[in-house]
Amino acid sequence: MRLAAWGxxxxxxxxxxxxGEVRSxxxxxxxxxxxxxRPEGIxxxxxxYDKTVVETDxxxxxxxxxxxxxxxxxxxxxxxKIVTVADQEHPIQIWYNYGLxxxxxxSVQLNSSVFTAINSQSAPDQGKTLSNLASAASTLSKxxxxxxxxxxxxRGQPSCNAGPTLVGYEPLHLP
Numbered sequence: 001m002r003l004a005a006w007g008x009x010x011x012x013x014x015x016x017x018x019x020g021e022v023r024s025x026x027x028x029x030x031x032x033x034x035x036x037x038r039p040e041g042i043x044x045x046x047x048x049y050d051k052t053v054v055e056t057d058x059x060x061x062x063x064x065x066x067x068x069x070x071x072x073x074x075x076x077x078x079x080x081k082i083v084t085v086a087d088q089e090h091p092i093q094i095w096y097n098y099g100l101x102x103x104x105x106x107s108v109q110l111n112s113s114v115f116t117a118i119n120s121q122s123a124p125d126q127g128k129t130l131s132n133l134a135s136a137a138s139t140l141s142k143x144x145x146x147x148x149x150x151x152x153x154x155r156g157q158p159s160c161n162a163g164p165t166l167v168g169y170e171p172l173h174l175p
Contacts, residue, residue, distance in 0.1 A: 020098040022106070022120050032091045044095025045108045047115045051087040053169040056080050061163030074160040082172060086114045096120060 027035065027046075035042055059077045062070040092115070096106035109117040 020096055020104055020120075022094065022118060023097050024092055024094045027091045027093055029089070029091065032093075035093065042093075044093055045110075046091055046093055047108070047110050047113050048086040048088055048091060050084040050114055052082060052084050052172045054080055054172050055083045055085075055169055056167040057164035058167050059160040059162060059164055061160055062158060063162035067162070069162065073157060075157045077159045077161070078167065079164065085169065086112065094118060 023044075032046060035046070057079050059079055060074075062072055062074045064070055094108060094115070096104065098104050105119075105121045107117075107119045108115065109119075
């Protein structure tokens with residue numbers, strides 16, 4: 001009788017694990033390169049989450065009040081604003097481990113390699129549908145935008161007010 005009970009547990013237990021799961025892992029750039037080089041191909045999707053940074057631009061041109069360029073020289077002005085960019089130092093691999101006897105759908109939405117939505121649906125569902133695990137922080141992209149006030153213009157030259165050129169990014173430190 002005991003042997004029959006154990007046999008029944010052995011036969012039924014795989015059927016209880018019918019739902020799959022969304023899996024993810026944080027990679028270093030070197031690990032990502034190794035994954036991309038695998039002869040059997042990649043598993044899942046690679047992408048990034050957003051990170052909020054301070055962008056520094058340098059204004060190098062003159063423009064009138066309507067935004068039209070004006071000929072002449074000007075003193076370059078640095079401007080800073082808060083933006084979101086893809087965190088390319090921390091790639092993420094996302095895939096779906098499907099369950100036994102499961103019909104499933106798995107989808108990932110990306111915008112410029114940044115995850116905006118991750119969805120999974122399986123049948124039987126049993127309330128384990130995962131939707132929108134990774135909504136992008138792009139709504140935070142305009143938390144605050146402010147330019148640096150123009151400094152004094154030497155020798156009567158006006159301060160530049162157009163033609164931004166990217167200088168670089170720095171981490172955002174909140175108080």
